[in-house]
Amino acid sequence: MTFPLLSLIVFLPAAGAAVLMCLRNDDAVRWTALGFTVADLALAVAMLAAFDTTTHEMQFTERHPWVPAIGITYALGVDGISALFVFLTALLGWICVLASWVAIDRKVKEFMVALLSMQTLMLGVFSALDLFLFYVCWEAMLIPMYLIIGVWGGDGRVYAAFKFFLYTLAGSLLFLIGVIVLYFHGGRTFDILALSAQDLPFDVQAWLFFAFLIAFAVKVPMVPVHTWLPDAHVQAPTAGSIILAGVLLKMGAYGFLRFSLPMLPEASVYYSTLMLALSALAIVYGGLLALAQDDLKKLVAYSSISHMGFVTMGIFALNLRGLEGGILQMFNHGVTTGALFLFVGVIYERTHTRSIANYGGLMKVAPVYTGFLALFTLSSMALPGTNSFVGELLVLSGSFAANMAVGTAAVLGALLSAAYLLGMYRKVALGPASVGTRYQIRDVNGREIAAIVPLAVFVLWVGLYPKPFLNVIDASVKHLLTEVQGQESGQ
Amino acid sequence: MTAAVLFQWMLASLPEIIVITGACILLILGQLVRREQLLFWASVAVVLIAALATFLLAGEVRPAYSGMFVADRFAVFFKFVFYLATVLTFLLSRKYADIEGIGSSEYYVMLLFALSGMMIMASATDLLSIYVGLELMVLCTYVLTGFLRHERRSNEAALKYVILGAVSTGIFLYGVSLVYGLTGTTQLDAMAAAVSGDPLDPGLLLAVVFIVAGLVFKVGAVPFHMWVPDVYEGAPTTVTAFMSVGPKAAGFAVILRVFLNPLVAASDVWIIVAVIAVVTAALGSFVALVQDNFKRLLAYSSIAHAGFATFGVVAGGVDGVASVMLYLLIYAFMNLGIFGAVIMMRSGDFSGEVIEDYAGFAKAHPGLALLMLIYLFSLAGIPPTAGFFAKFYVLTALVERGFVFLAVVAVLLSAVAAYFYIRIVMVIYMREPERAFEPALTPFVRATLACTAAGTIGIGLFPEWFLRLAQHSAFGG
Numbered sequence: 024m025t026f027p028l029l030s031l032i033v034f035l036p037a038a039g040a041a042v043l044m045c046l047r048n049d050d051a052v053r054w055t056a057l058g059f060t061v062a063d064l065a066l067a068v069a070m071l072a073a074f075d076t077t078t079h080e081m082q083f084t085e086r087h088p089w090v091p092a093i094g095i096t097y098a099l100g101v102d103g104i105s106a107l108f109v110f111l112t113a114l115l116g117w118i119c120v121l122a123s124w125v126a127i128d129r130k131v132k133e134f135m136v137a138l139l140s141m142q143t144l145m146l147g148v149f150s151a152l153d154l155f156l157f158y159v160c161w162e163a164m165l166i167p168m169y170l171i172i173g174v175w176g177g178d179g180r181v182y183a184a185f186k187f188f189l190y191t192l193a194g195s196l197l198f199l200i201g202v203i204v205l206y207f208h209g210g211r212t213f214d215i216l217a218l219s220a221q222d223l224p225f226d227v228q229a230w231l232f233f234a235f236l237i238a239f240a241v242k243v244p245m246v247p248v249h250t251w252l253p254d255a256h257v258q259a260p261t262a263g264s265i266i267l268a269g270v271l272l273k274m275g276a277y278g279f280l281r282f283s284l285p286m287l288p289e290a291s292v293y294y295s296t297l298m299l300a301l302s303a304l305a306i307v308y309g310g311l312l313a314l315a316q317d318d319l320k321k322l323v324a325y326s327s328i329s330h331m332g333f334v335t336m337g338i339f340a341l342n343l344r345g346l347e348g349g350i351l352q353m354f355n356h357g358v359t360t361g362a363l364f365l366f367v368g369v370i371y372e373r374t375h376t377r378s379i380a381n382y383g384g385l386m387k388v389a390p391v392y393t394g395f396l397a398l399f400t401l402s403s404m405a406l407p408g409t410n411s412f413v414g415e416l417l418v419l420s421g422s423f424a425a426n427m428a429v430g431t432a433a434v435l436g437a438l439l440s441a442a443y444l445l446g447m448y449r450k451v452a453l454g455p456a457s458v459g460t461r462y463q464i465r466d467v468n469g470r471e472i473a474a475i476v477p478l479a480v481f482v483l484w485v486g487l488y489p490k491p492f493l494n495v496i497d498a499s500v501k502h503l504l505t506e507v508q509g510q511e512s513g514q
Numbered sequence: 515m516t517a518a519v520l521f522q523w524m525l526a527s528l529p530e531i532i533v534i535t536g537a538c539i540l541l542i543l544g545q546l547v548r549r550e551q552l553l554f555w556a557s558v559a560v561v562l563i564a565a566l567a568t569f570l571l572a573g574e575v576r577p578a579y580s581g582m583f584v585a586d587r588f589a590v591f592f593k594f595v596f597y598l599a600t601v602l603t604f605l606l607s608r609k610y611a612d613i614e615g616i617g618s619s620e621y622y623v624m625l626l627f628a629l630s631g632m633m634i635m636a637s638a639t640d641l642l643s644i645y646v647g648l649e650l651m652v653l654c655t656y657v658l659t660g661f662l663r664h665e666r667r668s669n670e671a672a673l674k675y676v677i678l679g680a681v682s683t684g685i686f687l688y689g690v691s692l693v694y695g696l697t698g699t700t701q702l703d704a705m706a707a708a709v710s711g712d713p714l715d716p717g718l719l720l721a722v723v724f725i726v727a728g729l730v731f732k733v734g735a736v737p738f739h740m741w742v743p744d745v746y747e748g749a750p751t752t753v754t755a756f757m758s759v760g761p762k763a764a765g766f767a768v769i770l771r772v773f774l775n776p777l778v779a780a781s782d783v784w785i786i787v788a789v790i791a792v793v794t795a796a797l798g799s800f801v802a803l804v805q806d807n808f809k810r811l812l813a814y815s816s817i818a819h820a821g822f823a824t825f826g827v828v829a830g831g832v833d834g835v836a837s838v839m840l841y842l843l844i845y846a847f848m849n850l851g852i853f854g855a856v857i858m859m860r861s862g863d864f865s866g867e868v869i870e871d872y873a874g875f876a877k878a879h880p881g882l883a884l885l886m887l888i889y890l891f892s893l894a895g896i897p898p899t900a901g902f903f904a905k906f907y908v909l910t911a912l913v914e915r916g917f918v919f920l921a922v923v924a925v926l927l928s929a930v931a932a933y934f935y936i937r938i939v940m941v942i943y944m945r946e947p948e949r950a951f952e953p954a955l956t957p958f959v960r961a962t963l964a965c966t967a968a969g970t971i972g973i974g975l976f977p978e979w980f981l982r983l984a985q986h987s988a989f990g991g
Contacts, residue, residue, distance in 0.1 A: 094976055133880065162897050163897045173943065203910050
C-alpha cells in the first residue's frame with residue numbers, strides 16, 4: 024500500500040479542527056489553526072514536487088470501498104488540473120487564518136473549526152475521483168460556509184447567508200439528479216474516470232448538460248444566477264470572502280472541466296456557443312456593474328463575475344489556448360482576488376467603512392499598503408508582467424479562434440476592468456490625504472505582510488515565468504481536449 | 515391444531531407476547547408499587563427482552579396463525595425501529611414526565627401497548643390482523659395524546675385525534691369488507707392472486723382506495739393530514755416524538771406489505787400513490803415555512819418526510835422498499851434527536867416550543883447547539899449526515915425505475931424544506947440570546963442525544979451496513 028498523501032492533505036485540516044475543539048485559549052486556537060494549515064500547504068507543495076507533469080493519468084490515487092452495495096468508493100487522485108487547485112486551496116488556507124487573526128474576535132474557536140472543515144471539504148472536491156464523494160464534499164461545504172457568513176458576517180449577514188445557501192442548494196440538487204441519472208446510464212458506477220470513458224447518447228447528454236450547468240453556473244457564478252455573490256461577498260468576513268473568491272467560485276468551473284467536458288463531450292460542443300455568449304455577457308455585465316459601485320467589496324465582487332466570465336469563455340472555446348488560459352486564469356483569479364479581498368479587509372479593520380468615497384490619499388499614510396495594492400490592481404486588470412496577463416491573453420486568443428464576436432466582447436470587458444480598477448485605485452490611494460485626517464490608519468503590520476507577500480510572489484512568478492504552471496496542467500488539458508474532440512469526430 | 519404447531523406460532527410471536535405480558539404485569543405492578551424508578555427500568559427491560567427475543571428468532575421466516583402473521587426479516591427490521599423509538603422515548607420521558615406530572619405507570623404501559631400494536635402491524639399478513647395491530651396502536655396513542663389532563667390543548671388534540679381516527683378506521687374497515695365480499699379472503703397473498711388475474715374489478719379498485727385512505731391517515735399523508743399539526747402540538751412532547759417515528763414507521767410497514775405484495779399488479783392504483791407523494795411533500799414543505807411553533811413546524815416537517823418516504827413506495831422494487839425502510843430508520847434517529855432537544859428545553863415554567871425561544875442558544879450551549887445543527891441539517895438532507903443518504907437512496911430508487919421527473923420534483927421540494935430547517939439554525943446561531951437557558955439535561959437525555967447523534971452522523975458516513983441490512987430485509991431481496 025502506497026503512502027496516502029492525498030488523504031493526508033485532505034484530512035489534515037479536519038484533524039486540526041478536531042484538535043481545536045479541545046482548546047480553550049483563543050491565541051492557542053489561532054496558532055494551532057495556523058500550524059495545521061501551514062503543514063497542509065507543506066504537504067501540498069510536496070505533492071506538487073512529486074507530481075509527474077508528463078502524463079495526464081491520475082496520480083497519488085487511493086481507492087477503498089465505501090458503500091459497495093451501490094458502487095460507491097472512497098477514491099482520490101489528482102491530475103494536472105486538480106493538482107493546481109489542491110495547491111491553491113492549501114495556499115489560501117493559512118492566509119485565511121492570518122486574515123482572521125484579529126478580525127474575528129468572538130467565538131474564535133468555532134470560526135477556525137468552520138474554516139478548517141471548509142478546507143477539508145474543498146480539498147475533497149478537487150481530489151475526489153468518485154462522483155458521490157465529490158457531491159458529498161461539494162454539498163457539505165454549505166454548512167460551514169453558511170455559518171461563516173451568517174455568524175461572523177456584516178449587518179446583513181443573515182439574509183446573505185440564506186441567499187447563498189438556497190441558491191447553491193437548489194442548483195446542486197438538480198446536479199444530484201444528474202449524478203444519479205449518470206450512474207444508471209454509465210453502468211452503475213460513480214467512478215469519474217469510468218464515466219468519462221462512457222459514450223452516452225446525445226439526448227441524455229443534453230439533459231445532463233443542463234442539469235449540471237445549473238449547479239455549476241450558480242457556483243461560478245454566471246449571469247443571471249450571480250445575484251447571491253455580491254451579497255455573500257459583502258457580508259462575509261474577510262476570510263470568507265477569500266475562500267469564496269479564491270476557491271469556491273473555482274468549483275463551478277472545475278465542474279465543467281471534470282464532468283461536463285469529458286462526460287458530455289457532444290453536448291459541450293453543441294452548446295459551446297451558448298456558453299460563450301453567457302460568458303461574454305458575464306464579462307461585460309459584471310464589468311459595468313463593477314464600474315457603478317462605491318462599496319469596495321462589491322466592486323471586487325462584481326469584478327469577480329466579470330473575471331470568471333473569462334474563465335468559462337476560455338473553457339468553452341474548446342481549444343488548447345482557451346482551456347489552458349481558462350484554467351490558469353482560475354488560479355490567477357484565486358490569487359489576485361483573494362489578495363484584493365484581503366486588502367479590503369485590512370483597510371476595513373482600520374476604518375470600518377468600505378465606501379470608496381470615504382477614502383483618498385491613502386498612499387501618504389500607508390505607503391506599503393498602497394504599493395502592494397497597486398500590484399494587485401494591475402494584476403487584476405491584466406497588465407503585462409502580471410499573472411492575469413498571461414491567462415487573459417491565452418483566453419482571448421483561444422476565444423477569438425472559437426468565435427470572433429465573443430472575443431470582441433471580452434476585449435471590451437478587459438477595457439472596462441481597466442476603467443473600474445484604475446478608478447478605484449485613484450480614488451482610494453491618490454489625491455489629497457483626506458483619509459488620514461478622518462481615521463487613524465497604520466500601515467500594514469508584519470502579520471499582514473506575511474499573508475500578502477506569498478500572493479505577490481505568485482502574481483509576478485506566473486506573470487514573468489508561467490511555464491512551470493502551464494507544465495502542470497498541460498498534459499491533462501491536452502488529454503481533455505482529445506476526449507472532447509475524439510468523441511466529436513467519432514459521431 | 516397440535517401442540518407443536520401452537521408452540522411454533524407462539525415462538526414466531528414471542529416478542530409480541532413478551533411486550534404484551536410485560537405491559538400487563540406493569541399495569542398491575544403500578545398499582546402496588548409507587549416507585550416510578552422501578553417502573554421505568556422495568557419498562558425498559560421489557561423492550562430490551564423483546565429485542566433480544568426478536569434478534570434470536572430472526573434467523574428464519576416463521577409464518578403463524580394460519581396466514582395471519584409472519585415473523586420475517588422485513589418485520590424484524592421494523593421491529594427494531596420500533597424498539598429504538600420506544601426506548602429512546604422512555605429515556606426522554608423520565609424527567610419530562612416529572613415536570614409535567616404525567617409520570618404514572620399508565621404512561622409506560624400505554625407506550626408498551628402501542629409498541630405491541632406496531633409490532634403486530636409489521637408482521638401482519640392479513641387485513642384483519644393489520645386492523646387489530648392498527649387499533650391497538652392508535653387507541654394507545656389517543657390516550658397518550660390526552661395525557662396532559664389539565665391542558666385544554668391536549669384534550670382538544672386527543673378529541674380531534676379520536677374522531678378523525680375513528681373515521682379513518684371506518685373507511686379502512688369498509689375497504690376490508692369490500693375486499694372480503696369480492697374476493698372471499700382477507701389474506702394478502704390470496705388477495706394478490708385475485709388481483710393479478712383479470713383487469714382490476716372496479717369494486718376492488720374502490721376497496722383499494724378505501725384501504726389506501728385508511729393507511730394514509732396513519733402516516734399523516736395528504737389528504738388525511740389535517741390532524742397532524744394539532745395533535746402533535748397538543749400532545750406531550752415525548753408522545754409527539756414517539757408518534758412521529760413509531761406509528762409512522764408502522765404505517766409504512768403496512769403500506770409496503772399491502773402495496774408491494776398484492777397490489778403491485780394493480781398499476782392503476784400507482785398513480786394515486788405518486789400523487790399522494792407529491793402533494794404530501796409539497797404541502798408539508800410549504801406550510802412548514804410559515805410556522806412559528808417548533809412542534810407544529812416539526813409536524814409539517816414530518817408530513818413532508820412522509821411524502822418523501824412515499825416516493826420510495828412509488829419506486830417499488832427491492833431498492834424502493836429498502837429505501838423506505840432505510841429512510842424510516844434514519845428518520846427515527848434524526849427526528850428523535852431534534853425532539854430530544856425540544857424536550858430538553860422544557861424546564862421550570864419555560865416550554866421552549868416557539869422557535870424564537872431558541873434565539874442565541876449557540877452562545878449559551880455551543881455543544882447542544884451543534885447537536886441541533888446536526889439534526890436539522892440531517893432533516894434538510896445535507897451531507898455528510900444520514901438524512902442526505904436517506905434522500906439519496908430514495909432518489910436512486912426513483913431514477914432506477916425511470917421516474918426521473920418525480921425525482922426532480924422531490925428534490926425541488928426538499929430544497930423548499932431546507933429553508934425552514936436552516937431558519938432554525940439561523941435563530942440558534944445568528945441571534946442574540948434573550949434569556950438564560952437551563953436545559954433539563956439528565957443523564958438519560960444526554961444518552962438519547964448521544965445515541966441519535968451517533969446514528970445521524972454514523973449512518974451518514976458509513977451507510978454500507980445499514981443499506982445492506984435494509985436491502986436484505988426488504989422482501990424480494
